[in-house]
Amino acid sequence: MAVRMLQYGDERASRVDDVGGDGGAFPERRHIETGGSPASLAQDSTRISPHGAVSTSIIDTKEISVVQSDLRLARSQIITPETRAKQQKQLQDAIDGKLYPQKHLTDLKGGNTHAQYIKYAPVGARERVIKVQQLQQDPLSPPAFRLKKAPSEAKPTAVAVVQSPPRKVTEEDKEAWRIPPSISNWKNSKGYTIPLDKRLAADGRGLVDVKINDNFAKFSEALYVAEQSARVSVETRANVQKQVALQEQISREQTIRQVAAQALRDQNVESEGLEEKLSHKRMKK
Known part of the structure; x- marks a missing residue:
C-alpha cells in the first residue's frame, strides 16, 4: 500500500496518525504528543487516569533520560576547562594577595569595577536604587598598617685588625696633614689683610x-x-711679480732704445739733407 506524503505545513497532515508517529518531531500536531492514537490512550489505563488526565509517568521510563544519582563520578568528568581556569584564577589571586599585600587589588587581579544596582525599599520611605561600586584607592596613599621589621640575624664577632705600632709624627707628616684655614673670596667682614699666598693656598x-x-x-x-x-x-708670488717686473723693464728699455735709434737715424737724414741744400746754394752763387 502506497503512502502519500503530504507537504510540510499542510493542514491535512495533522489529521493523519501515520504521519505523526509518536508526535515528537512534529510540533504542529494537534493531539497530545504522548505516542499512539487517542484510542490507544483510552485503552491503556497506565497512560490516562479515570478523570481523563494523561499520566506523565511514562516520560522518564528510558534509562538514558534518568538523572544519575551516584555522586561518585570520575575526576575527568567533574573537572572541565571552565572549572580548571576558575581554580587557577583563585589560586593565583591568593598567591598575589600574599606576595603583594600593598598593591591595589583592582589593578592586581583585574577585579570587577562595574557598578551593581540594588533595589532598596525602606519602611516609611519611597523605594530607592542604590549603586554599589568598589572604591578606587589612591596609589600614592600611605599604607594603612605598619609593617614591623623582622629581627635581623646575629652579626658575627668583629675580627681584630692587626696594625703596626704607632710611629712618631715627623715634620713632613705634619706639613702634609696641615689644612689651611678656610678663606672666603667674597666676604671679609673683619677687614683683615690676607696675603695672596694664603688665598691661593685656601x-x-x-x-x-x-x-x-x-x-x-x-x-x-x-x-x-x-x-x-x-x-x-x-715668497713664490713675490718672485713671480719680480720676474714680471723685470721682463716689463727689459721690454721697456728695448722700446726706448728702438725709439732713440729711430730718432737718431731721422736726425742724421735731416742733417744730410740740410748739408746738400747748403752745398747746392753755394754752387749756384
Whole structure:
C-alpha cells in the first residue's frame, strides 16, 4: 500500500496518525504528543487516569533520560576547562594577595569595577536604587598598617685588625696633614689683610694638577704649518711679480732704445739733407 506524503505545513497532515508517529518531531500536531492514537490512550489505563488526565509517568521510563544519582563520578568528568581556569584564577589571586599585600587589588587581579544596582525599599520611605561600586584607592596613599621589621640575624664577632705600632709624627707628616684655614673670596667682614699666598693656598689651586688639552698642541702645529705654507706662497708670488717686473723693464728699455735709434737715424737724414741744400746754394752763387 502506497503512502502519500503530504507537504510540510499542510493542514491535512495533522489529521493523519501515520504521519505523526509518536508526535515528537512534529510540533504542529494537534493531539497530545504522548505516542499512539487517542484510542490507544483510552485503552491503556497506565497512560490516562479515570478523570481523563494523561499520566506523565511514562516520560522518564528510558534509562538514558534518568538523572544519575551516584555522586561518585570520575575526576575527568567533574573537572572541565571552565572549572580548571576558575581554580587557577583563585589560586593565583591568593598567591598575589600574599606576595603583594600593598598593591591595589583592582589593578592586581583585574577585579570587577562595574557598578551593581540594588533595589532598596525602606519602611516609611519611597523605594530607592542604590549603586554599589568598589572604591578606587589612591596609589600614592600611605599604607594603612605598619609593617614591623623582622629581627635581623646575629652579626658575627668583629675580627681584630692587626696594625703596626704607632710611629712618631715627623715634620713632613705634619706639613702634609696641615689644612689651611678656610678663606672666603667674597666676604671679609673683619677687614683683615690676607696675603695672596694664603688665598691661593685656601683656594686649592696647588692641589689640582694642571692638565693641558692635547688639542692646544694640535692647534699650534696647525698654525705653524699654515704659517709656513703662507710664507712659501707669499715668497713664490713675490718672485713671480719680480720676474714680471723685470721682463716689463727689459721690454721697456728695448722700446726706448728702438725709439732713440729711430730718432737718431731721422736726425742724421735731416742733417744730410740740410748739408746738400747748403752745398747746392753755394754752387749756384
